[in-house]
Amino acid sequence: MSYRPRAVGCLQLLPLLAASAAPLSHLIAQHARGVLGGQTVVAGTVTDPIPGMGSRAEVRLLHPVLFSGWSAAGRWLTLRGTFNLEGWVVPGGELTLGAWGEGFIDRRHPHTYVHELLAVAEVGTHTHGRRALSLAVGKGFAPFGTDDPMMRPIFKYPVNHHLSQILERAIVVLAARTGPVAIEAGLFNGDEPDRPGQWPAIRRFADSWSIRSTLSPWPGFEAQVSRASVASPEHRPGAGLRQTKWSASTRWVRDGRTAHGYALAEWARTSEAEDQFVFTSVLAEGAIRLRQHQAYARFERTERPEEPRTGDLFRSMRPHLENSILGTTRWTIYSAGYRITFASPVRGLALGPFVEGSHGTASERGTGFFDIEGLYGRSTFWSLSAGIRLSWGTLGHRMGRYGAAVVTDDARSH
Amino acid sequence: MRPWIGAAAVALAASGCGSDGGSTGPSRVLAIVGGDNQSAKVNQQLPLPLSVSVMEGGAPVTGAIVNWSVFAGSGTVTPTSTTGSDGIASVSYTVGDVPRTERVQAAVAGANGLQVFTATALPIGSFTVLGGGNNVSDRFSSDLAFHGSYGYTGTWGLRGLNHGDAIKLWHLDAGGAPNLVRSVPVEDIETVSDVAVSPDGSLLVITAEGGEGSRPGLLVYSLADPADPVLVGRHEVAVPGLHTGTVASVNGRTYAFTARSPGAVDPALQIYDLSTPQSPAVVAVVPVPPVYGIHDTFVRDGLVFAFVWNTGVQIYDVGNGMAGGSITNPVLVGAVTTAGTGVPSGGPSAHNGWWFHNPNTGEKRYLFVGQEGPVEFGVSSSGNIHVVDVSDLAHPQEVAFFHLEGAGSHNFWMDEANEILYAAFYNGGVVALDVSGTLQGDLAARQVARLEPAGADTFVWGVQLHQGTLYAIDMLSGLWQLGPSGF
Numbered sequence: 001m002s003y004r005p006r007a008v009g010c011l012q013l014l015p016l017l018a019a020s021a022a023p024l025s026h027l028i029a030q031h032a033r034g035v036l037g038g039q040t041v042v043a044g045t046v047t048d049p050i051p052g053m054g055s056r057a058e059v060r061l062l063h064p065v066l067f068s069g070w071s072a073a074g075r076w077l078t079l080r081g082t083f084n085l086e087g088w089v090v091p092g093g094e095l096t097l098g099a100w101g102e103g104f105i106d107r108r109h110p111h112t113y114v115h116e117l118l119a120v121a122e123v124g125t126h127t128h129g130r131r132a133l134s135l136a137v138g139k140g141f142a143p144f145g146t147d148d149p150m151m152r153p154i155f156k157y158p159v160n161h162h163l164s165q166i167l168e169r170a171i172v173v174l175a176a177r178t179g180p181v182a183i184e185a186g187l188f189n190g191d192e193p194d195r196p197g198q199w200p201a202i203r204r205f206a207d208s209w210s211i212r213s214t215l216s217p218w219p220g221f222e223a224q225v226s227r228a229s230v231a232s233p234e235h236r237p238g239a240g241l242r243q244t245k246w247s248a249s250t251r252w253v254r255d256g257r258t259a260h261g262y263a264l265a266e267w268a269r270t271s272e273a274e275d276q277f278v279f280t281s282v283l284a285e286g287a288i289r290l291r292q293h294q295a296y297a298r299f300e301r302t303e304r305p306e307e308p309r310t311g312d313l314f315r316s317m318r319p320h321l322e323n324s325i326l327g328t329t330r331w332t333i334y335s336a337g338y339r340i341t342f343a344s345p346v347r348g349l350a351l352g353p354f355v356e357g358s359h360g361t362a363s364e365r366g367t368g369f370f371d372i373e374g375l376y377g378r379s380t381f382w383s384l385s386a387g388i389r390l391s392w393g394t395l396g397h398r399m400g401r402y403g404a405a406v407v408t409d410d411a412r413s414h
Numbered sequence: 415m416r417p418w419i420g421a422a423a424v425a426l427a428a429s430g431c432g433s434d435g436g437s438t439g440p441s442r443v444l445a446i447v448g449g450d451n452q453s454a455k456v457n458q459q460l461p462l463p464l465s466v467s468v469m470e471g472g473a474p475v476t477g478a479i480v481n482w483s484v485f486a487g488s489g490t491v492t493p494t495s496t497t498g499s500d501g502i503a504s505v506s507y508t509v510g511d512v513p514r515t516e517r518v519q520a521a522v523a524g525a526n527g528l529q530v531f532t533a534t535a536l537p538i539g540s541f542t543v544l545g546g547g548n549n550v551s552d553r554f555s556s557d558l559a560f561h562g563s564y565g566y567t568g569t570w571g572l573r574g575l576n577h578g579d580a581i582k583l584w585h586l587d588a589g590g591a592p593n594l595v596r597s598v599p600v601e602d603i604e605t606v607s608d609v610a611v612s613p614d615g616s617l618l619v620i621t622a623e624g625g626e627g628s629r630p631g632l633l634v635y636s637l638a639d640p641a642d643p644v645l646v647g648r649h650e651v652a653v654p655g656l657h658t659g660t661v662a663s664v665n666g667r668t669y670a671f672t673a674r675s676p677g678a679v680d681p682a683l684q685i686y687d688l689s690t691p692q693s694p695a696v697v698a699v700v701p702v703p704p705v706y707g708i709h710d711t712f713v714r715d716g717l718v719f720a721f722v723w724n725t726g727v728q729i730y731d732v733g734n735g736m737a738g739g740s741i742t743n744p745v746l747v748g749a750v751t752t753a754g755t756g757v758p759s760g761g762p763s764a765h766n767g768w769w770f771h772n773p774n775t776g777e778k779r780y781l782f783v784g785q786e787g788p789v790e791f792g793v794s795s796s797g798n799i800h801v802v803d804v805s806d807l808a809h810p811q812e813v814a815f816f817h818l819e820g821a822g823s824h825n826f827w828m829d830e831a832n833e834i835l836y837a838a839f840y841n842g843g844v845v846a847l848d849v850s851g852t853l854q855g856d857l858a859a860r861q862v863a864r865l866e867p868a869g870a871d872t873f874v875w876g877v878q879l880h881q882g883t884l885y886a887i888d889m890l891s892g893l894w895q896l897g898p899s900g901f
Contacts, residue, residue: 052575235677239705239724241759241788273758273788276796308571310625311604317625317654319677322706322723322763324789326571367870369554369791369890374574 033071035394040064043155043354043387045095051106051313053377061089062387063150065115067395078120080140082399086110087196093314097381098159098331098360100304102192103318108157112168112193116140120403124177134403136173139200141400142166143173143184144210144228145247146266148399153262153287153294153339155356155385159302159331160281163268164247165400166210166228168193170200175404182214184405190231191238194318204238207231210245216407223250234320241272241323260289262296277325279303297336303328306370313375327368333360339389352389358382442478442525443469447502453534456511456859463504464491464531466520474501480522487516487535509535512858514819539901541844541865543894544883545591548868550892552576552597557658557825558887559609559618560880564640565592566618567887568606570875578605581620581643584893590883592893598643602629608658611637612668617691618643619670621656630655632670634691647692654678658766661688662713664733664741670694671718673708681707683720685732685741697742700730709786710766710825717807718744719781721764726751727783729807736807750810756798756817757787763797768826769804770849772833779805780813780853782835784823791889792873795840797822801853816857818842818864825876827884834862834901836884838874843867844886846898862901867894 041062048055064085071078086094093099093107102109118138125131141148145164149157158164169188176183189200190208210228226247232240249266263286271278280303287296306326307316337356344351359382362372372379397406449464468478480503482491488510495503509516518531553576556568565584571577581598600606604624611618618635631651635643657673670686683700702708706723713719716734721727729747731739739745754760765786771778781804787796801814816823821842828835833850843866847857866872868891877886884896 235706237679237704237706239677239761273796276758276788276794277790311577311627312625313572315625317623317677319654319679320706321623321654321657321677322709322765322786322789324791326791327793328790366790366793368793369571369573369873371574375572 035067035069037067037391037393037395038065039389039391039395041155041387041389043385045383045385047095047097047381047383049376049378049381050095050097051309051375056095058095060094062086062094064089065150067393069397075122078122078403080116080118080120080397080402081114082116083113084111084115084196085113087113091196094157096156097383098302098304098333098362099157099161100159100307101162103194103316105307105309105314105316107314108161110196112196112198114139114199115168116399118171118402122403124404130177130179132175132177132404134175134405136171136175136402138171139168140171140402142169142171142188142208142210142228143175143186143212143401143405144226144245145212145268146224146249146251146264146400151397151399152264152285153296153337154285154298154335155337155354155387156335156358156383158283158298158300159304159333160268160283160300163245163270163279163281163302164266164283166230166245167400168200169208170202170205173402175402177404180216182216182405182407184212184214184401186210190233190242191236192233194236201236204231207238212405214405220253220255221250222407224248236319240320241277243270243272245270258291260287260294262287273323277305277328279305279328292341294339294341295337296339297334299334301330301332303330303365306368325368327370328365329370329372330363330365331360332363333358348392350391352391353387354389355384355386357384441470442475442522444480444520444522444525444527444529445469446520446529446531449504449507450531451533453536454509455536455538456509456513459506459508460533463506464518464520465502465504466522466529467501468497468503468522468525469501470524474499476501478503478522478524480520482518482520484516484518487514487533488512489516489518489533489535491518507531507533509533511535513537513861513864514858537846537861537863539846539863540899541846541863541867541884541896542899543865543867544897545587545589545895546885546892547888547894548891549592549594550582553578553580554889555582555875555887555892556606556889557609557876558878558885558893559611560586560878560885561611561615561618561637561640565880565885565893566609566611566643567893568609568620570605570607570889572604577603579603581606581609581618582893583641583643585641586881590881591895592885594892595641600633603655604628604630607656610659610661610670612661612688613663614668615640617661617668617688619659619661619688621659621672623655623657624653626653628653628655632656632659632672632686632694634688634694636691647690647694649686649694649696651675651684652678656684657708658710660711660713664713664716667741669697669741671711671713673710673720674699676707676709676723678707679704683708683711683718683730683744685744687741698732698744700744702728706763709764712767712769714769714771717747717769719767719769721766721783723764724762725749726762726764727767727781727802727810729804729810748804748806748808748810750802750812752783752785752800752802752812753798753815756785756800756815757796757822759788761787763787765797765823766825768828768835770828770835771830773831774833779803780849781810782826782849784826784837786824787822789822789840793841794820795822795842799823799835799837799847799857801857814853814855814857816847816860818845818861824874827877827879829879834898836877836879838876838886840873840875841866843872843874844877844884844896846901848901863898865896867891867896
């Protein structure tokens with residue numbers, strides 16, 4: 001059998017395809033909208049103490065993210081892809097005392113390469129206020145809690161990342177909005193990733209759910225309450241405990257020609273095993289920007305589980321062998337920073353040098369085995385970071401809200 | 415009439431109303447005057463009566479009828495008693511048949527509220543500390559094993575900056591009290607997850623776990639000199655390694671039955687031939703479902719009981735002959751999924767077990783299964799003991815359970831001749847259960863002794879009978895020698 005005739009046939013179809021595609025591309029050019037952007041941070045961090053005592057200084061390329069999106073006319077269909085390259089540049093995670101999750105402790109874990117990849121279909125009207133209905137399908141954030149910390153002003157992630165966001169799941173999210181009220185309900189897989197290259201366990205899709213209601217009574221202000229039930233997030237085969245999660249927050253953003261304000265206050269609670277394990281968090285952060293100068297601060301008090309650590313004191317045993325922890329610790333952290341943003345000589349590239357400091361204390365809640373001073377040498381700590389954020393093109397959305405859940409005046413907080 | 419005159423008149427009237435007289439006004443005051451917070455062994459009467467006083471207007475009430483009832487526990491109390499001229503009413507109280515905290519309430523007409531007495535029903539027996547304790551502080555302790563006048567205990571996790579990369583070597587004195595001789599370091603591991611001595615006493619076998627960069631697996635030591643274990647063989651296993659290992663003889667050869675990689679995607683029952691200790695050889699690998707996989711094994715009569723977490727218990731013929739199985743070809747004989755009750759959020763969480771051969775009756779009827787629920791080390795634990803009737807090994811059936819409030823079971827040992835099961839219960843300490851006769855339903859009344867050897871800091875991993883006394887290994891405080899008494 002010869003394949004040549006078929007190949008020739010295909011080639012003969014090309015002009016036809018090109019002809020048919022031309023009107024479509026014309027249509028897209030007229031009405032559709034594509035966005036592309038990216039960011040990364042080059043930063044050095046000094047932290048004292050670290051697990052094993054002493055201090056550590058690191059310079060790393062961090063938060064490398066590519067954003068891409070395409071919206072059809074009228075936004076009835078949006079495709080979104082967010083790609084995170086941390087798995088390549090910081091496979092060992094980012095030095096962040098207090099951070100935990102996905103097998104890392106005191107280093108924030110790298111996210112998966114495909115951070116978001118989803119399609120959002122939306123129908124709606126703007127008569128008598130905005131009314132909309134949307135369906136998001138793909139990989140992304142479950143409708144729960146607050147925005148991804150990467151899209152917020154403070155450089156270092158908060159301790160509460162795994163209490164306040166549910167991300168990188170296979171999701172189906174239905175959202176409805178009428179005027180200032182939005183309701184989202186989502187189904188997803190409970191398992192969180194074990195490594196950057198891992199996809200959600202599709203066989204576990206719909207073993208977990210979440211619901212979030214958001215009220216946006218005034219421009220720039222919103223309040224949300226959300227609840228989630230997440231099956232075995234830390235054990236992919238599914239033997240882990242189910243988490244019951246709550247989150248409540250208020251968020252305010254004010255965008256002016258020269259001034260920009262942002263504030264967030266949140267409370268989160270995650271419980272397991274009928275409240276045998278309970279972890280809570282309160283967090284307040286804010287930022288103000290005048291022209292290119294931005295000052296920001298955060299207060300956080302968050303409880304985290306202490307898991308058995310491996311020979312690498314920044315890692316915990318994964319996968320888990322059973323449902324046990326060594327105790328619970330409470331992290332109280334004050335952070336503040338300053339950033340100046342300006343355009344670079346390279347067209348479209350913005351530069352944002354910054355300096356950021358944190359001071360905090362860790363304490364043991366209860367009588368668990370975990371001994372803070374035995375591991376760190378003391379219970380107070382500080383961290384200082386300095387670096388530069390580089391961003392290009394259209395930066396990402398808030399990460400965590402899709403379709404009808406997006407307020408039209410939504411803005412990122414950077 | 416002025417209000418104060420009215421109040422004075424009421425007070426005067428009340429002071430004259432010294433007898434019950436059917437008064438039901440809310441002015442009576444009921445108070446405990448004696449008998450609170452006592453204890454007695456199960457089914458025994460408290461040493462002192464429970465006593466309350468009834469006062470009205472500051473004066474004792476004579477003839478008031480006090481109603482008594484038990485609202486927590488199974489004790490017995492006389493339903494009513496009458497106050498005497500001193501305003502005091504008393505009853506005796508007999509605690510119930512289950513060791514636990516009990517509560518008795520007293521009420522009287524005309525008084526606001528109740529009074530509640532607390533009593534403790536104690537087990538019929540007790541443990542006394544004979545020796546040891548507070549003897550390991552550098553690392554968390556794990557499992558234990560003995561041979562002659564020497565003991566070997568494992569170390570676990572990370573305490574301070576010390577990983578569980580050592581074996582503690584103990585010498586037992588003439589009275590059996592353990593004295594720490596030294597730590598035997600084990601290179602490139604992070605936890606000694608199990609410790610066992612071969613039936614002939616020639617080998618010490620440990621299983622080891624660890625994270626990336628470690629070399630977990632099976633390690634075999636010669637006990638030619640039991641005071642100086644010498645590493646002679648090692649078989650490495652992929653991270654996280656081996657969770658437990660049981661050393662037993664089958665048809666005259668010695669094997670290690672290990673639980674491989676409980677949490678990983680490829681957990682398995684992995685069997686080693688220890689005929690050549692220098693090179694332990696894997697002779698069989700039996701995959702199990704990856705929902706926390708396999709945690710422990712019990713081997714007897716050529717049968718392996720594998721405790722496979724939420725899958726339950728699996729019974730394999732590895733030489734018994736009943737199903738044609740062999741060491742190299744284990745054949746599944748029967749299985750049972752034990753109840754998920756006993757732990758928050760449920761789940762069988764089958765962790766360990768013991769097949770009871772009763773030398774007094776010849777029965778081989780009961781398999782005791784430990785359920786390990788969620789644990790916050792140092793704070794809380796959960797999990798019952800489930801009793802499975804294995805009279806028909808092909809169709810085992812759960813028939814009874816034991817629940818200890820506020821604590822969860824871990825490893826077992828049995829005094830089969832005396833029909834006593836000893837169980838480690840983490841923060842609940844050490845529990846002794848009378849397992850004689852027929853076992854059915856709730857075995858709460860079978861608890862004959864319990865001890866938290868280190869008080870509030872107790873977190874017991876395992877127990878073992880050796881040379882007539884009981885040893886308990888506590889994760890925080892080390893090796894204890896306990897003496898059972900009264901049962």
